[in-house]
Amino acid sequence: MQDGTSARQEIALRTGGRGRRPDSARLRRLNILVGALSLPLFVGLWELVSRSGAVNMVLFPPPTVVAAAVLEWIRSGQFLGDLLASLFRVTTGFIVGGVLGILLGILTGQFPVMSSLLSPLFHILRPIPPIAFVPIVILWFGLSEAGKLFLVVWGVFFTVWLSTHIGVQKVDRGLIRAALMLGTPRRQMLQEIVLLGALPYIVVGLRTAVSISFYTLVAAELAGTFAGIVYRIEIAQQNLQTGQVMGGLAALGLVSFIADRLFSALAERTVWWR
Amino acid sequence: MKLALASSPASVESAPKQPAIQVSNLSIVFDSNRGQTIAVDRVSFDVAPGEFVCIAGPSGCGKSTLLNTIAGLEVPFEGDILVEGSRVYSPRPDVGMVFQQPHLFPWKSVRRNIAHGPRMLGKSRTEANAIADDLIAMVGLKRFADAYPNTLSGGMQQRVAIARALANQPRVLLMDEPFGALDAQTRAVMQDNLLELRDRIKATIVFVTHDIDEAIVLADRVLIMSAGPGRILREVAVKLPRPRSSYVMVEPTYLSLKKDCLDVIRAEGLRAFNQSDAS
Ligand SMILES: Nc1ncnc2c1ncn2[C@@H]1O[C@H](COP(=O)(O)OP(=O)(O)O)[C@@H](O)[C@H]1O
Ligand SMILES: [Mg+2]
Numbered sequence: 001m002q003d004g005t006s007a008r009q010e011i012a013l014r015t016g017g018r019g020r021r022p023d024s025a026r027l028r029r030l031n032i033l034v035g036a037l038s039l040p041l042f043v044g045l046w047e048l049v050s051r052s053g054a055v056n057m058v059l060f061p062p063p064t065v066v067a068a069a070v071l072e073w074i075r076s077g078q079f080l081g082d083l084l085a086s087l088f089r090v091t092t093g094f095i096v097g098g099v100l101g102i103l104l105g106i107l108t109g110q111f112p113v114m115s116s117l118l119s120p121l122f123h124i125l126r127p128i129p130p131i132a133f134v135p136i137v138i139l140w141f142g143l144s145e146a147g148k149l150f151l152v153v154w155g156v157f158f159t160v161w162l163s164t165h166i167g168v169q170k171v172d173r174g175l176i177r178a179a180l181m182l183g184t185p186r187r188q189m190l191q192e193i194v195l196l197g198a199l200p201y202i203v204v205g206l207r208t209a210v211s212i213s214f215y216t217l218v219a220a221e222l223a224g225t226f227a228g229i230v231y232r233i234e235i236a237q238q239n240l241q242t243g244q245v246m247g248g249l250a251a252l253g254l255v256s257f258i259a260d261r262l263f264s265a266l267a268e269r270t271v272w273w274r
Numbered sequence: 275m276k277l278a279l280a281s282s283p284a285s286v287e288s289a290p291k292q293p294a295i296q297v298s299n300l301s302i303v304f305d306s307n308r309g310q311t312i313a314v315d316r317v318s319f320d321v322a323p324g325e326f327v328c329i330a331g332p333s334g335c336g337k338s339t340l341l342n343t344i345a346g347l348e349v350p351f352e353g354d355i356l357v358e359g360s361r362v363y364s365p366r367p368d369v370g371m372v373f374q375q376p377h378l379f380p381w382k383s384v385r386r387n388i389a390h391g392p393r394m395l396g397k398s399r400t401e402a403n404a405i406a407d408d409l410i411a412m413v414g415l416k417r418f419a420d421a422y423p424n425t426l427s428g429g430m431q432q433r434v435a436i437a438r439a440l441a442n443q444p445r446v447l448l449m450d451e452p453f454g455a456l457d458a459q460t461r462a463v464m465q466d467n468l469l470e471l472r473d474r475i476k477a478t479i480v481f482v483t484h485d486i487d488e489a490i491v492l493a494d495r496v497l498i499m500s501a502g503p504g505r506i507l508r509e510v511a512v513k514l515p516r517p518r519s520s521y522v523m524v525e526p527t528y529l530s531l532k533k534d535c536l537d538v539i540r541a542e543g544l545r546a547f548n549q550s551d552a553s
Contacts, residue, residue: 172377174373174375174377175377175379177347177371177373177377178371178373178377178378178379178435178438179379179390180347180364180365181345181347181365181369181370181371181439182367182390182391182394182438182439182441182442183365183366183367183391183394183395183442184390184394185394188394192390192394193379196379196381199381272381273380273381273382273422273423273424274424
């Protein structure tokens with residue numbers, strides 16, 4: 001339904017002036033223009049408001065001050081260290097949590113006994129926000145890197161586990177019957193049918209887990225560390241370097257945006273038959 | 275024909291006139307929380323080697339259950355089923371199946387879908403692809419060999435499913451309303467395709483349908499089933515000449531056969547109606 005409508009709209013847009021809706025081409029051009037202006041307008045307004053004297057410039061620095069702080073951050077060499085520390089936590093946590101989630105998801109999805117054993121436990125643990133584990137993680141791991149990893153893994157694992165579990169369970173029984181009739185041995189069913197059938201679900205779970213790994217990164221770095229983007233934000237806050245705080249936020253936003261885009265590009269290729 | 279068969283070829287040679295399928299006193303009962311459903315009730319019939327038998331009956335009368343059981347997909351059951359002389363316990367490669375839904379592997383191209391069976395039976399990729407390409411040509415899908423199922427129409431998907439089922443060179447081909455989800459025009463084309471195919475392959479075919487016309491056009495023999503519990507009411511031999519096409523529908527012999535079938539179905543309908551009226 002939705003696809004049909006959007007396709008029709010697109011045709012109307014492409015045929016533009018000659019189509020039945022002569023305004024749509026102009027409307028589209030206007031939208032692109034407004035879209036391109038959105039950020040500059042916002043930044044300009046911010047600069048004006050900050051410098052107008054209506055607000056406290058220390059607490060609400062203009063973009064130029066933020067940019068200067070970011071440049072200084074990069075030049076001092078701290079930025080690279082912070083970026084690498086954060087990326088390392090996110091990627092290792094994502095990979096470990098993702099692999100565990102997929103493995104256990106296949107186990108619980110495929111074998112009812114495993115599901116009876118583990119699903120109740122997972123369903124109780126899953127809704128607890130990972131941030132709530134910060135205090136106990138500090139008790140268990142102190143300020144070590146293992147504690148940071150634990151938090152990210154925790155956040156990623158449940159999302160990936162659940163989507164894999166559901167994906168495996170939703171594999172079309174008809175495909176399995178068809179495969180059986182073609183001589184597929186039952187022990188090969190997992191690799192031939194189940195994994196591929198569940199793949200679209202697994203990919204969606206992993207994609208959700210990308211943003212979750214960044215949420216949990218924040219909690220992990222606030223729990224105390226010595227490098228990282230969120231760590232830098234916290235230090236800057238303690239020194240009332242608001243420009244640096246905002247620069248850190250922008251950096252975090254940009255990094256997680258890029259990670260999400262990269263992953264979705266990758267995901268589209270993973271489910272190659274769509 | 276280089277057929278590697280699961281059942282021993284020796285037994286087939288020593289008893290050449292043995293039926294391809296023997297169903298005797300088959301009953302299948304489903305237990306559910308609302309009690310028992312007798313899906314198939316003491317059904318017996320034989321199918322000769324190379325014969326094309328259609329099982330026709332209203333939906334819900336147990337046709338799919340019957341066919342799945344012959345395929346080895348439905349256990350347990352009461353009674354006895356012999357395919358090519360040996361008992362059925364589980365799916366076996368000399369029995370092929372085409373379902374109402376194509377159930378193609380969405381992640382495999384048309385060629386890979388068809389090559390799947392031979393691959394599973396241990397053929398090399400090259401051998402399997404060669405088998406697939408032959409069948410692709412046979413069902414007229416050469417242009418779509420590398421296409422993925424979701425880009426094909428329903429009719430084309432079902433042709434791939436038929437080719438896929440034939441790739442293991444089954445002795446017996448079971449078809450469960452394979453054209454049931456297609457529009458009338460496509461369906462007529464598919465019936466003609468199947469009639470043509472059938473003259474080239476040597477498989478015994480059991481074809482299930484709720485459409486009495488389809489049954490008569492295709493079959494050598496039509497078994498008419500009744501609903502709840504599923505029983506076989508009557509056998510109608512279809513003595514229409516082969517090679518055949520859906521054009522037989524305009525012949526007088528066809529009409530008299532159809533009348534025979536409709537009489538049976540009507541009598542059964544009246545009986546069921548009176549019974550429900552009385553209770
Ligand atoms: N797995 C099952 N569990 C319980 N009842 C079933 C099951 N499969 C089929 N049935 C019942 O068996 C009867 C025959 O079903 P089916 O073989 O699908 O009929 P048909 O293919 O002729 O439409 C129906 O009443 C159906 O509800
Ligand atoms: Mg059915």
